[in-house]
Amino acid sequence: MSSLEPRTRSWLEQHGFTIRNEAIWHEALTHGSTGEAKDYDRLEFLGDRVLGLTIADWLYDQSQSAEGKLAQRLNALVSKQTCAGRARAINTSAHVRLGKQAREDGAQDSDNVLGDIMESLLGANFLDAGFDATRDLIRALWREVFDGSTGRRKHPKSALQEWAAGNQRRPPDYEVTDTSGPDHNRLYTVQVSVHNVGAVKATAGGKREAETEAARLFMEKYG
Structure with missing residues (x-):
């Protein structure tokens, strides 16, 4: 059975995670580049759903x-x-x-890897402590951004959609024009265009993020 380093267990417990089955937490922190039989992918899938339900419930209750x-x-x-x-x-x-190469490439500080790991840790906590404890943990970890301005402004893609409709233009078209980089730090280049207006490209560490940035830049240029 895989076990956690004492410093890692202490760090997790310090931040409110509940550690019972150390093998789950070992898996939650393991990137596919290590070549081990289990990595964080499945726990990330689970944690993403737990996070989404918790935040949706929190928003419904508070707004x-x-x-x-x-x-x-x-x-x-x-x-x-x-x-x-x-x-x-x-x-x-x-x-x-x-793995050695992924670490040398700086994967430990990429949005893709850290975002996935955060979700995998939430998935591990759900399995080890249940939904109620994980909901409370998420509320503690997310309190700062929940109470802040995150998501309060109109999303760039929504703003662009409304701008196009308000100016009797066709809906914006998003197209992935390029992907680059290793799997753990994949970059996507997306072009957004509005017929008879123009086109703008943006690159980010995820398709949605690149679309959002492209929409923001389009509105800066043409909106």
Whole structure:
């Protein structure tokens, strides 16, 4: 059975995680580049759903906003960048288990890896301690961004969609024009165009993030 380093167990417990089955937590911190039989992918899948339900319930309880505004904030609060930011806030990069090449490439500080690891840790906590404990943990870890401005402004893609409709233009078209970089730090280049107006490209560590940045840049240039 895989066990945790004492410093890693102490770090997890310090930040409110419940450690019972150490093998789950070993898996939650293990990147695929190590070549081990189990890595964090499955736990990430689970944690993503637990996070989404928790934030949706929290927003519903705390806000009287309409569905569109709730969805806007939900998407921002569970985004890869927000998850990576929460991971950085508790110094997760010091405990990620990576292969030599991935570490040399700086994977321990990439939004993709840290965002995935944050979700995998939530998945591990759900399995080890249940939903109620994990909901309370998420509320503690996300309190700063939940109470802040994250997701309160109109999402760039929504703003561009409304701008196009308001100016009698066709809906914006998003196209991935290039992907580059290793699997743990994949970069996506997306072009957004509006017929008879123009086109703008942006690159980010995820397709959605690149679309969002492209929409933001388009509005800066043409909006």
